[in-house]
Amino acid sequence: MSPAVLLELRHAAKAFGAVRALADGEIELRAGEVHALVGENGAGKSTLVKILAGVHQPDAGALAINGREARLHGPAAARDAGIAVIYQEPALFGDLTVAENMFVGRQPLRGARGGRFRLPDRRIDRAAMHDQAAEIFGRLGVPLDPAVIARGLSIADQQVVEIGKALSLDARVIVMDEPTAALSAAEVDRLFDVVRALKAHGAAVLFISHRLEEVFALCDRVTVMRDGRHVLTGDVGDFTPADLVRAMVGRELAEREPRATGGGPGETVLRVERLTREGAFTDVSFTVAAGEIVALAGLVGAGRSEVARAIFGIDRYDAGAVTVGGAKLKRASPTSAMAAGIGFVPEDRRQQGLVMDMSVQQNVALASLGRLRKAGLIRAASERGMASDWAARLAIACGRLTDPVATLSGGNQQKVVLAKWLGRRPAVLIVDEPTRGIDVGTKAEVHRLLADLAREGVAVLMISSELPEVLGVSDRILVMREGRLVAELARERATEEAVMSAAMGTREVPA
Numbered sequence: 001m002s003p004a005v006l007l008e009l010r011h012a013a014k015a016f017g018a019v020r021a022l023a024d025g026e027i028e029l030r031a032g033e034v035h036a037l038v039g040e041n042g043a044g045k046s047t048l049v050k051i052l053a054g055v056h057q058p059d060a061g062a063l064a065i066n067g068r069e070a071r072l073h074g075p076a077a078a079r080d081a082g083i084a085v086i087y088q089e090p091a092l093f094g095d096l097t098v099a100e101n102m103f104v105g106r107q108p109l110r111g112a113r114g115g116r117f118r119l120p121d122r123r124i125d126r127a128a129m130h131d132q133a134a135e136i137f138g139r140l141g142v143p144l145d146p147a148v149i150a151r152g153l154s155i156a157d158q159q160v161v162e163i164g165k166a167l168s169l170d171a172r173v174i175v176m177d178e179p180t181a182a183l184s185a186a187e188v189d190r191l192f193d194v195v196r197a198l199k200a201h202g203a204a205v206l207f208i209s210h211r212l213e214e215v216f217a218l219c220d221r222v223t224v225m226r227d228g229r230h231v232l233t234g235d236v237g238d239f240t241p242a243d244l245v246r247a248m249v250g251r252e253l254a255e256r257e258p259r260a261t262g263g264g265p266g267e268t269v270l271r272v273e274r275l276t277r278e279g280a281f282t283d284v285s286f287t288v289a290a291g292e293i294v295a296l297a298g299l300v301g302a303g304r305s306e307v308a309r310a311i312f313g314i315d316r317y318d319a320g321a322v323t324v325g326g327a328k329l330k331r332a333s334p335t336s337a338m339a340a341g342i343g344f345v346p347e348d349r350r351q352q353g354l355v356m357d358m359s360v361q362q363n364v365a366l367a368s369l370g371r372l373r374k375a376g377l378i379r380a381a382s383e384r385g386m387a388s389d390w391a392a393r394l395a396i397a398c399g400r401l402t403d404p405v406a407t408l409s410g411g412n413q414q415k416v417v418l419a420k421w422l423g424r425r426p427a428v429l430i431v432d433e434p435t436r437g438i439d440v441g442t443k444a445e446v447h448r449l450l451a452d453l454a455r456e457g458v459a460v461l462m463i464s465s466e467l468p469e470v471l472g473v474s475d476r477i478l479v480m481r482e483g484r485l486v487a488e489l490a491r492e493r494a495t496e497e498a499v500m501s502a503a504m505g506t507r508e509v510p511a
């Protein structure tokens with residue numbers, strides 16, 4: 001007997017003004033399967049998800065749930081139909097406990113035998129609520145305390161709370177839109193266990209990711225989308241990664257050429273001396289030379305992003321100094337960092353890197369205002385020219401360059417932040433997780449751009465949690481652990497094992 005089809009969406013279409021986000025979307029979800037949904041940035045994955053979530057109404061298409069035709073008029077209808085969506089960064093109520101978040105608006109009440117009407121003095125039955133939450137976490141195999149306040153939970157734990165909530169609502173279709181993008185490797189492993197538990201209980205999980213290794217490690221079937229259209233669906237085992245990439249980008253991707261090591265690094269541009277921020281990092285010293293790409297590797301929480309933020313002046317530091325081109329930065333502030341020639345692509349690009357209601361081209365031009373300004377006026381023509389160059393180079397999918405950046409897909413927003421800084425050609429460029437959320441086709445282009453910048457003499461400091469990226473792109477690798485620099489590896493000496501063992505402290509490598 002073939003497994004039950006829980007949900008089927010056919011020929012779904014959705015346009016926003018002139019932008020056709022979805023032209024012919026299609027997905028079929030079966031009980032007990034983990035189904036991957038992959039495609040380039042802007043392919044229409046999140047739009048399809050929002051149709052299943054009842055957030056968007058499709059312009060055309062047919063939806064069937066448990067074999068019956070259905071319409072999801074809003075999020076409540078989707079929930080009642082047994083569909084739950086887990087977003088990359090869940091929005092929990094920070095002041096409520098884990099259990100309260102799971103049962104918000106429908107808490108079990110004490111004395112429930114007293115009749116069907118809610119009496120004013122009836123209190124929430126906390127014990128019952130906690131028992132139910134604990135039972136669900138037990139099923140998922142996650143030791144999460146239902147009584148703990150949600151504020152301060154890691155993103156990974158917040159996702160588990162949302163998944164628990166989905167189960168408490170008897171959701172049978174669970175949709176996860178890039179759930180692993182902001183997780184550490186250990187957290188990804190735990191999420192995979194939770195997903196496998198969901199699958200064992202007969203749920204269908206729709207799993208979106210830009211990391212193909214996750215698709216092959218976790219998923220049973222895969223659907224590929226391109227330009228808002230369904231391209232293929234099949235068993236994961238029937239495809240190689242190259243097959244999927246070809247289907248996603250619609251062409252063969254060139255093998256990435258190894259980085260041509262130029263004439264060796266030039267003069268030291270960035271010098272960081274004994275930088276310390278209490279509770280975050282201690283005594284961090286290193287240099288980056290012109291033409292060099294230095295990677296800052298380590299586990300999530302090792303203090304890498306904190307160091308980057310301090311260098312750029314977003315966070316203060318308690319001791320130490322940052323010097324650019326021989327001149328010491330007097331104050332820790334982004335303004336003085338930028339004036340000294342430092343550019344910064346932050347990890348949390350949506351919050352820190354973009355002005356959401358400004359257009360794509362304004363955002364791209366934002367960091368380069370100085371260059372584009374003439375007689376006090378930003379020349380609209382050069383702004384447009386610059387933005388369209390970058391849109392082409394990074395394959396930024398958007399309707400018009402004058403559209404607000406908020407209307408772009410997640411990955412395309414990230415590309416805009418990259419363009420903004422790459423276009424400025426700073427003396428020092430700090431990039432934090434430069435390819436997170438970026439599709440496979442553009443990843444290689446981002447790596448090429450970083451290499452080009454280095455060749456042109458920019459000193460690049462790159463933070464990345466992806467070892468292949470660290471090993472493939474950088475000249476030198478610094479490893480941080482628990483707020484300290486613990487190892488430095490030259491490109492020739494660096495292997496995944498060497499970086500990992502330094503990051504985890506399994507072997508002492510002199511810094």
Ligand SMILES: Nc1ncnc2c1ncn2[C@@H]1O[C@H](COP(=O)(O)OP(=O)(O)OP(=O)(O)O)[C@@H](O)[C@H]1O
Nearest residue numbers: 016021041042043044045046047407408409410411
């Ligand atoms: N509210 C909106 N208004 C205008 N255009 C939109 C809106 N939402 C999405 N789009 C457009 O629809 C297209 C598909 O976007 P969608 O978010 O579905 O892509 P995605 O496959 O999830 O991409 P990513 O991998 O980057 O998350 C994009 O070109 C995007 O700009």
Ligand SMILES: [Mg+2]
Nearest residue numbers: 045046409410
């Ligand atoms: Mg998306």
